Amino acid sequence: xxxxxxxxxxxxxxxxxxxxxxxxxxxxxxxxxxxxxxxxxxxxxxxxxxxxxxxxxxxxxxxxxxxxxxxxxxxxxxxxxxxxxxxxxxxxxxxxxxxxxxxxxxxxxxxxxxxxxxxxxxxxxxxxxxxxxxxxxxxxxxxxxxxxxxxxxxxxxxxxxxxxxxxxxxxxxxxxxxxxxxxxxxxxxxxxxxxxxxxxxxxxxxxxxxxxxxxxxxxxxxxxxxxxxxxxxxxxxxxxxxxxxxxxxxxxxxxxxxxxxxxxxxxxxxxxxxxxxxxxxxxxxxxxxxxxxxxxxxxxxxxxxxxxxxxxxxxxxxx
Ligand SMILES: NC(=O)c1ccc[n+]([C@@H]2O[C@H](COP(=O)([O-])OP(=O)(O)OC[C@H]3O[C@@H](n4cnc5c(N)ncnc54)[C@H](OP(=O)(O)O)[C@@H]3O)[C@@H](O)[C@H]2O)c1
Numbered sequence: 001x002x003x004x005x006x007x008x009x010x011x012x013x014x015x016x017x018x019x020x021x022x023x024x025x026x027x028x029x030x031x032x033x034x035x036x037x038x039x040x041x042x043x044x045x046x047x048x049x050x051x052x053x054x055x056x057x058x059x060x061x062x063x064x065x066x067x068x069x070x071x072x073x074x075x076x077x078x079x080x081x082x083x084x085x086x087x088x089x090x091x092x093x094x095x096x097x098x099x100x101x102x103x104x105x106x107x108x109x110x111x112x113x114x115x116x117x118x119x120x121x122x123x124x125x126x127x128x129x130x131x132x133x134x135x136x137x138x139x140x141x142x143x144x145x146x147x148x149x150x151x152x153x154x155x156x157x158x159x160x161x162x163x164x165x166x167x168x169x170x171x172x173x174x175x176x177x178x179x180x181x182x183x184x185x186x187x188x189x190x191x192x193x194x195x196x197x198x199x200x201x202x203x204x205x206x207x208x209x210x211x212x213x214x215x216x217x218x219x220x221x222x223x224x225x226x227x228x229x230x231x232x233x234x235x236x237x238x239x240x241x242x243x244x245x246x247x248x249x250x251x252x253x254x255x256x257x258x259x260x261x262x263x264x265x266x267x268x269x270x271x272x273x274x275x276x277x278x279x280x281x282x283x284x285x286x287x288x289x290x291x292x293x294x295x296x297x298x299x300x301x302x303x304x305x306x307x308x309x310x311x312x313x314x315x316x317x318x319x
Pocket of ligand 1: 038039040116117120140141142143144145146165166167170185210211239240241242243244264311312313
C-alpha cells in the first residue's frame with residue numbers, strides 16, 4: 001500500500017510503499033478516508049511530545065494516530081490508536097477492536113476529522129463548568145482550534161468573548177466568527193497587559209488557553225488584584241502550547257486572584273465526550289460551526305507536512 005513514512009526523528013514523512021497491515025486477533029483493518037494533520041502529530045514525529053518515545057522507537061513508521069475510515073463491512077468510523085509502526089497517514093491501518101466509533105455518513109469525512117478540534121472548545125463547559133452569560137477569553141484564537149472555540153463559546157451562550165492572536169488580518173476574521181473584542185499579543189508586555197485589562201469587561205470567567213507561555217504569563221499578571229478584597233476567580237483551561245510549553249507562575253498570581261487552572265481533559269469521559277461530539281456534529285450539519293479545510297492527496301504529504309501558510313485552515317490528507 002501507499003503511506004507517508006517517517007524515517008528519522010524530526011524528519012519529513014515520504015510518500016512510498018509500505019507493507020500492508022495484517023490484523024491480528026482483536027484487531028480490525030481500517031480503510032483510511034481522511035486524516036487531519038495537527039501540531040500534535042508533528043510534535044510526536046519531532047520527538048518533542050510526551051508520547052513520542054513509543055513512536056520514534058519504531059521507525060520507519062507512519063505518523064498520525066487518528067482519522068476517519070471504513071471498517072471491512074463499509075461502516076464509516078472515527079478511529080484512533082493504530083498499532084505501530086502503522087499510523088493513520090496511509091491507505092490502510094490497523095487498530096484494536098473497539099478503538100473506533102461510528103461517524104455520520106452524511107457529513108464529508110474530511111470535515112468529520114476536523115471536529116475533534118471543536119470538542120476542545122466544549123472544554124469551557126466540561127472542564128470549567130461554563131454557564132451562559134459568562135465572559136470567555138480564547139488565547140490563540142486565530143488557529144483552527146481557537147476559531148472553533150470562539151464559535152462554540154458563542155453557540156453555548158457566552159455573554160462576552162475576547163480573542164487573542166498575533167495577526168490583525170486574522171483577528172478581523174475571528175471577530176466575524178463572534179468575538180466581541182480582539183487583542184494582538186505581538187506587542188510589549190505592558191501594552192498587552194493593558195489590553196487584557198481594557199477588554200475584560202466585568203472580568204474573565206473562563207479562559208480557554210491554546211498558547212501558554214508569555215501571553216498567559218502577562219494575562220496572569222493582570223488577574224492579581226491591586227488591593228486586598230474578594231476577587232472573582234478566573235477559571236483557566238489549558239488546551240495547547242503554541243507559544244511555549246511552560247510558563248512562570250508567580251505565587252501571588254494564584255494566592256490573591258483565586259485563579260483556578262484545569263487541564264482540558266477534566267470532566268471528559270465516554271458520556272461527556274459523546275455528548276460534546278453530538279453537539280458539534282449537530283452545529284456543523286446546521287452550518288453554525290464553520291472552518292477551513294485544506295484537502296491534499298496522500299501523495300502530496302512531503303510538501304503539505306512543511307506548510308506554514310494555512311492561517312486557520314486544517315490540513316486534511318485524503319489517502
Ligand atoms: N488538547 C487537545 O485535544 C488539542 C486539540 C487541538 C489542538 N490542541 C493544541 O492547541 C494548540 C493550537 O492548535 P491548533 O490546531 O489551533 O493550531 P494552529 O491552527 O496551528 O494555530 C496555532 C495558533 O497559535 C498561534 N501561535 C503559534 N505560535 C505562536 C507564538 N509563538 N506566540 C503566540 N501565538 C502563537 C497561531 O498564531 P498565527 O495564526 O499568527 O500563526 C495560532 O493562533 C496546539 O498546541 C495544539 O497542540 C490541543
